[in-house]
Amino acid sequence: MPATRPLPELVCPAGSLPALKAAVDNGADTVYLGLKNDTNARNFAGLNFDDRTARDGIHYAHQHGRKVLLAINTYAQGGDISRWHRAIDEGAALGVDAIILADIGLMKYARDRYPDLRLHMSVQSSATNYEAINLAQDMFDIRRAVLPRVLTLDQVKQVIDHTNVEIEVFGFGSLCVMVEGRCLLSSYATGESPNSHGVCSPAKFVRWEHGQQALGARLNGILIDEYQQGEAAGYPTLCKGRFEVEGDTYYALEEPTSLNVMSMLPQIIDIGVAAIKVEGRQRSPAYVAQVTRTLREALDAAGRDKQRFAVKPAWTQALSKLAEGQQQTLGAYNRPWK
Amino acid sequence: MHIPDLTLPTTLANILGKLPSTPPCWALVTTLNQLKKREILQVDMSLLSGHSFEVHILDADMRLHFVADDDHFSVGNNTTVPDLHLAANLADFARMMLREEDPDTLFFNRKLVIEGDTELGLIVKNLLDSVDWSATPLQRFMAV
Amino acid sequence: MKKLQLTLGPVLFYWSRDDILRFYSEAADWPLETIYLGEAVCSRRQQLRGQDWISLGQELAQNGHQVVLSSQALIESESDLRRLRKLVENDELQLEANDLGAARLAQQQGRPFVAGHHLNIYNADTLALIRSLGARRWIPPVEMDRDTLSAVLGQAAFNGVQIETELFAWGKLPLALSARCFTARHYNLSKDDCQFRCMEHPDGLRLNTREQQAFLTINGIQTMSDGCQSLLPHLADISAMGITALRISPQWQHTAQVVQGYQQAVDAIASRNANHVDLSPYSDSLLVDGYWRGSAGISAIGEPRHAHS
Numbered sequence: 031m032p033a034t035r036p037l038p039e040l041v042c043p044a045g046s047l048p049a050l051k052a053a054v055d056n057g058a059d060t061v062y063l064g065l066k067n068d069t070n071a072r073n074f075a076g077l078n079f080d081d082r083t084a085r086d087g088i089h090y091a092h093q094h095g096r097k098v099l100l101a102i103n104t105y106a107q108g109g110d111i112s113r114w115h116r117a118i119d120e121g122a123a124l125g126v127d128a129i130i131l132a133d134i135g136l137m138k139y140a141r142d143r144y145p146d147l148r149l150h151m152s153v154q155s156s157a158t159n160y161e162a163i164n165l166a167q168d169m170f171d172i173r174r175a176v177l178p179r180v181l182t183l184d185q186v187k188q189v190i191d192h193t194n195v196e197i198e199v200f201g202f203g204s205l206c207v208m209v210e211g212r213c214l215l216s217s218y219a220t221g222e223s224p225n226s227h228g229v230c231s232p233a234k235f236v237r238w239e240h241g242q243q244a245l246g247a248r249l250n251g252i253l254i255d256e257y258q259q260g261e262a263a264g265y266p267t268l269c270k271g272r273f274e275v276e277g278d279t280y281y282a283l284e285e286p287t288s289l290n291v292m293s294m295l296p297q298i299i300d301i302g303v304a305a306i307k308v309e310g311r312q313r314s315p316a317y318v319a320q321v322t323r324t325l326r327e328a329l330d331a332a333g334r335d336k337q338r339f340a341v342k343p344a345w346t347q348a349l350s351k352l353a354e355g356q357q358q359t360l361g362a363y364n365r366p367w368k
Numbered sequence: 369m370h371i372p373d374l375t376l377p378t379t380l381a382n383i384l385g386k387l388p389s390t391p392p393c394w395a396l397v398t399t400l401n402q403l404k405k406r407e408i409l410q411v412d413m414s415l416l417s418g419h420s421f422e423v424h425i426l427d428a429d430m431r432l433h434f435v436a437d438d439d440h441f442s443v444g445n446n447t448t449v450p451d452l453h454l455a456a457n458l459a460d461f462a463r464m465m466l467r468e469e470d471p472d473t474l475f476f477n478r479k480l481v482i483e484g485d486t487e488l489g490l491i492v493k494n495l496l497d498s499v500d501w502s503a504t505p506l507q508r509f510m511a512v
Numbered sequence: 513m514k515k516l517q518l519t520l521g522p523v524l525f526y527w528s529r530d531d532i533l534r535f536y537s538e539a540a541d542w543p544l545e546t547i548y549l550g551e552a553v554c555s556r557r558q559q560l561r562g563q564d565w566i567s568l569g570q571e572l573a574q575n576g577h578q579v580v581l582s583s584q585a586l587i588e589s590e591s592d593l594r595r596l597r598k599l600v601e602n603d604e605l606q607l608e609a610n611d612l613g614a615a616r617l618a619q620q621q622g623r624p625f626v627a628g629h630h631l632n633i634y635n636a637d638t639l640a641l642i643r644s645l646g647a648r649r650w651i652p653p654v655e656m657d658r659d660t661l662s663a664v665l666g667q668a669a670f671n672g673v674q675i676e677t678e679l680f681a682w683g684k685l686p687l688a689l690s691a692r693c694f695t696a697r698h699y700n701l702s703k704d705d706c707q708f709r710c711m712e713h714p715d716g717l718r719l720n721t722r723e724q725q726a727f728l729t730i731n732g733i734q735t736m737s738d739g740c741q742s743l744l745p746h747l748a749d750i751s752a753m754g755i756t757a758l759r760i761s762p763q764w765q766h767t768a769q770v771v772q773g774y775q776q777a778v779d780a781i782a783s784r785n786a787n788h789v790d791l792s793p794y795s796d797s798l799l800v801d802g803y804w805r806g807s808a809g810i811s812a813i814g815e816p817r818h819a820h821s
Contacts, residue, residue, distance in 0.1 A: 159587045218655075223655055255722075
């Protein structure tokens, strides 16, 4: 292993032009974004980019020497998949630095049409092992794969050691406890899922009920959680609700928690991770600015001196304020969590 | 610029709460329409049209009602139940508007109350987030 | 039009070796075209090891069944890959690939395979691609509705792609996979020291909402529906769409009656008779078919499409 590895790219989310500028201004190497339709997995009303804002954003990022990735990470649905093809065409025309794709059928389309376009394998492809990643490399020459948040650090290393494809891992943000691309809980409750509609626990199915004692959160009529006065509330994402199992009522699947790998940055650099991704295209420019600034500082500090790297209390404080549920975890990277 | 964590004193709130809310509300809709006209607020009115909104400044006990149609915003009446109700203290509204605080963070901490149509709330949040203040003199007040 | 065939999916729950062997000795006599074998959910479940499954499969194959070995769906470690390679390298039984990595290994061996529902095939282009890797049959994602499936099949036929289609017709729906074990979590155990508590729950653990609405099923690292999917009311339509096979997902009790019921229904449709089979006594959950109708998966048979404002 070489003595010094290049620092992993810091890849930050942008749901709007101000968020993109916030990411660039605060030290993101790369920004990822989606178009205003169901071709991306954060298909929320009022979020994302149209042709003009995408053009402005890409111009702004490139002017500052940063890269822009376009996420087309839902699965093209049914007989007419022209919307997904148009999104790829648009990405190529806009001059994005890479397109992030989940559906292997779309990878083929992009590769056939645009031989020089750089392709990344989305986390929504659920590629958790090097055989899956190498298949996409052999067939479509993908250059990078984003790993689902289910592997231990040793398992991530195992993948890196057996592929030439760059590996991107999640570093901060709301934690999806399920294998991305393999979770249909949302459509079971509402009919719409990340794979099919680019949404999880969509807002149009959410109802808040302000009762005498408690605040109830329902998704399509199904009670996901109740919060007592003064208790921190969470968006009713299905997997983060409180349910009853054999007489116990608890977070049966997962607490509202954010992933935060800051304390592991030296190891992440050591095993040769190419990029660290921040979750949250649905979050505001304020979130993007604060997370980007903090991770930039931490990453640079780890790069200067890995041995003496220690997480600064100020970084932890800055991030914990933004974390969903205000709890943070190393997630699957740390074996005991599993 | 940092907004101090203050709640308006009760006496002041009592006075503010008794003042008619029409002038501040008129100022709000006029500002919204101006921002829209100057394309700073890039809003797809079809997403908002036909909906009524209430902004409730808790510590001032002030409720601002407005409605949207296909073209513009106008002062609404406060007798109907709004489609979207947003409530917070003045300082938290200010933090949110100036992008010192993330609305999700305020919401998770129960400092921002959203009632009614959740998707409409998300549309409004995303709309505010998408405003590029760098084209306006307000830029120097913005945290981001 | 060819008559619909019945298949038996892999056992998704954790049963003891004796229970599994007993189950398949009975299943050997059921009217099944294909039996899927193997541990598709959790790498820690090793009551039968790879070679045991292969031997069991060879026995069943000698009795005239088509046998397919189902791969684990979540492949994380090198030992997961080693087990997968062992399944692929046997040259008698085909593989159900539940991961792209599995599809790659089957392709490298030049072996035809079944593309499991976890492969996320949602359109005809992707279907053609998987076909080109060697898939002879595919199982659509369990959330895919009738109209989307019909459009995919129509487009595939137009493109000259020939492949068999099998639908998840009966059982608790496999909805999600995680790195975490929710059964271990329920017992405050770590996954590495789970004490194999899944075996105490041969149909999984029921998860209710705080209002006691039965909602999901915890099955180790897998989350399933509580509702039992049944496509029984739609068999005439399914048959007309050119579907090849219907998968019955094993449950702890009454799987034989379910298979029998489906066989009666399929026979009735083939002879253009009305299908009066009622399988509700054989499930302890609500029967749901929302996904097929383009609604929420939880929507019960006969329930109107969820109308939200």
